[in-house]
Amino acid sequence: MKKTGAQILCESLVREGVEVIFGFPGGSVLPLYDTFPQYPKIRHILVRHEQGAAHAADSYARVTGKAGVCLATSGPGATNLVTGIANACLDSSPMVAITGQVARPFIGKDAFQEIDITGITLPITKHNYLVLDANDIARVVKEAFYIAQNGRPGPVLIDIPRDVFQQEATFTYPERVNLPGYKPTLFGHPAQIKKAAETINAAERPVIIAGRGVIISKAFAELKDLAEKAQIPVVTTLLGIGCFPETHVLSFGWLGMHGMAYANKAVYDSDVLIAIGMRFDDRATGVVSSFAPQARVVHIDIDPAEIGKNVRVDVPIVGDIKNILEVLNQQIVPCEHLDWFNQVDKWREEHPALVIRESEALLPQYVIRQIYEITKGDAIIVTGVGQNQMWSAQFFFYDKPNSLISSGGLGTMGFELPGAIGAKVGRPDDTVWCIAGDGGFQMTVQELATIVQENLAVKIAIINNGYLGMVRQWQQLFYGRRYVHTPLSGPDFVKIAEAYGIPALRVTDKKLVVSAIEKAMNHEGPFLVDFVVEPEENVFPIVPPGAALVEALEMPAPEKVTRSSK
Amino acid sequence: MTIARHILVALVEDRPGVLNRVSSLLRRRNFNIDSIAVGHTEQPNLSRMTIVVEGDDAKVEQVRKQLDKVVDVVKIVDITSNESVARELALVKVKATASSRSEIIQIVDIFRSNIVDVSSDSVMVEVTGDEEKVNSLLDLLRGFGIREIARTGRIALTRGGAGPLQVEESREVKVPKQAPKAASSEAESPPDW
Structure with missing residues (x-):
């Protein structure tokens, strides 16, 4: 049966199980929007800026585990998606971005709202398509979802000219993809797994570093088995938070620039490092030459290009983590590592990094901790980027996968609000807290309107310190306290929220934090709390740029205190 | 780390934009391309690229793996140390x-x-x-x-029977690369063509 390109696209999306599209209409996608009423199964959420659509789709993908879909028109609509696509790319989030393109006869003529979006997104997508024939749409959609969701996930962009949406073609949805150039390795090489098992069994001071790959692979039980069987401390990356319960006795927090001192120390002193689904990002490793210098490194990842990219690897295993750990765990000899635990436990006692200092002032860390207490940890926290993000990661304990949603690789300020929208749409029954800084919040504040229009019960906490806080902190510590263009004025956030139709409160007194959070929680719909916090509070520990992980500055740090590694 | 010239040969899908995908990836990773030659192969829909780049072994192996991730690249090997x-x-x-x-x-x-x-x-x-x-x-x-x-820039074929890019025989071919330890052979091993 003949259908239009727009209908074929919708049929294909339905077959891929797409329930939600975050989008914004425009000229080139009008034929598609005109078709949506025929497909009531697909819920369209109108954002206020296309960047919001991309972030929401990214976040939706993270909480649901299936590809998020965003949609924009040609030209500015498409370029506005770019930041969100790059964000999804760096954090391996499955996403299918659909953009309209000018009609075929106009391509290459610098037509109104024409932009080469496949060219622009080449380095920030796993793959992209310009579809020049409606007969290709079904195959392309099938391939796009396959590529986005399989192997190491990532964004795929489909660019469709306006007249292709209108072109008629026969619709048959392909059952399988034929991609000779895309065959992710799913099962680890048995010989490598054996070698890894031998290495782990011989370890005296092993540490597991678990990354987002564990979450993507849903290898939670397998990771726990491995850690418990061989009694290995588990440290996560920032994006790996939640892949292993943080309240578990074997959990040693997360590593990196603002990670726990004892986690960094354990990694540094380890003799065997089992890196699982992580990519040795520079924020996680500090200076590479002094990252775990004595360790033999076992690296398990689905992406062969991550092996040996940043850090020397002794035993690489390429494949799906769940599959690999299932096999690996059978070859692991139970062990206790008592001496090692005595050591790391001692470090944990000596460096209880995450203590909120005594103060009458309204401290940002206190706010996060109260949100943790009041939600009993049962919430999805979506953060911005900067201090608010690090405090959210430090002072809330995450026991469930995907309970912390944050922009890790790209570090995108403005992710928080649209990210919270995506999380709430994906998991409507869960409590979603958006933890924003006053800087990042102003980057995508317009999405408050989306929250109202869709009646999404997102709770928003603004950690308002009147600064671009993380940058200010760097200026304080590394640029002689010269606060160049980091003090920023904001609007009255309470009035802003109310203007959008969201009830809001301002809290300036520590004693009112709990009641404000409770009020937000008890309110049925969205709610905003503007926490006016201590302006010059810093995130500790911090590993100075160019330093080793064990050279972290810890709180309080009136001056540079460098701890030796031994 | 010795800087040497490497010959990468790739089988790629014969589609518009493939050359761009390959060359832009090399540019992004800061490789200067000595030469790049593209032409049809014995198989329909597949083209062969011969790319000559300079770099140390580990860097070239890294970029080879990145290129291997490009969906339109069916297979890519470094034949520098092969008889060719x-x-x-x-x-x-x-x-x-x-x-x-x-x-x-x-x-x-x-x-x-x-x-x-x-x-x-x-x-x-x-x-x-x-x-x-x-x-x-x-x-x-x-x-x-x-x-x-x-x-034209260089084109190259390995000597002897089965070439490393020959699709049906690729299983047996051990690509002699040793850059970051066993990483490459690991990456090569199981793709089922």
Whole structure:
């Protein structure tokens, strides 16, 4: 049966199980929007800026585990998606971005709202398509979802000219993809797994570093088995938070620039490092030459290009983590590592990094901790980027996968609000807290309107310190306290929220934090709390740029205190 | 880490934009491309690229793996350390007067090259060979005055029966790469073609 390109696209999306599209209409996608009423199964959420659509789709993908879909028109609509696509790319989030393109006869003529979006997104997508024939749409959609969701996930962009949406073609949805150039390795090489098992069994001071790959692979039980069987401390990356319960006795927090001192120390002193689904990002490793210098490194990842990219690897295993750990765990000899635990436990006692200092002032860390207490940890926290993000990661304990949603690789300020929208749409029954800084919040504040229009019960906490806080902190510590263009004025956030139709409160007194959070929680719909916090509070520990992980500055740090590694 | 010239050969889908995907990835990873040659293969819908880049082994292996992730790249191997035959073609337009023409023809003969065009004041020479041969002929011709040169860049095939890019036999072929330890052989092992 003949259908239009727009209908074929919708049929294909339905077959891929797409329930939600975050989008914004425009000229080139009008034929598609005109078709949506025929497909009531697909819920369209109108954002206020296309960047919001991309972030929401990214976040939706993270909480649901299936590809998020965003949609924009040609030209500015498409370029506005770019930041969100790059964000999804760096954090391996499955996403299918659909953009309209000018009609075929106009391509290459610098037509109104024409932009080469496949060219622009080449380095920030796993793959992209310009579809020049409606007969290709079904195959392309099938391939796009396959590529986005399989192997190491990532964004795929489909660019469709306006007249292709209108072109008629026969619709048959392909059952399988034929991609000779895309065959992710799913099962680890048995010989490598054996070698890894031998290495782990011989370890005296092993540490597991678990990354987002564990979450993507849903290898939670397998990771726990491995850690418990061989009694290995588990440290996560920032994006790996939640892949292993943080309240578990074997959990040693997360590593990196603002990670726990004892986690960094354990990694540094380890003799065997089992890196699982992580990519040795520079924020996680500090200076590479002094990252775990004595360790033999076992690296398990689905992406062969991550092996040996940043850090020397002794035993690489390429494949799906769940599959690999299932096999690996059978070859692991139970062990206790008592001496090692005595050591790391001692470090944990000596460096209880995450203590909120005594103060009458309204401290940002206190706010996060109260949100943790009041939600009993049962919430999805979506953060911005900067201090608010690090405090959210430090002072809330995450026991469930995907309970912390944050922009890790790209570090995108403005992710928080649209990210919270995506999380709430994906998991409507869960409590979603958006933890924003006053800087990042102003980057995508317009999405408050989306929250109202869709009646999404997102709770928003603004950690308002009147600064671009993380940058200010760097200026304080590394640029002689010269606060160049980091003090920023904001609007009255309470009035802003109310203007959008969201009830809001301002809290300036520590004693009112709990009641404000409770009020937000008890309110049925969205709610905003503007926490006016201590302006010059810093995130500790911090590993100075160019330093080793064990050279972290810890709180309080009136001056540079460098701890030796031994 | 020694900087060396590497020859990467790739089988790619014959689609618009593939060359761009490959070259832009090399640019992003800060590789200078010595030469890149693309042409059809024995299989329909597949093209073969021969890419010559300079870099240390680990860096080239990293970029090879990144290129392998490009969906349109079906397979890519580094054949630098394989026994292989590499050739390029150059067309050279050399100034030639009545008096110098015969000397040029002699040199061209020695190199088993061909004169493919003659005019009153120039000849065009076609030379095929490895880079050294082409370079030495160019050196000799330079004395006469070179007007224009067009070079194809290298193309290469490994010697012997099954090539590393031959799709049906790729399972058996062990790619002799040792860059970051066993990483590459690990990456190579199970893809089921």
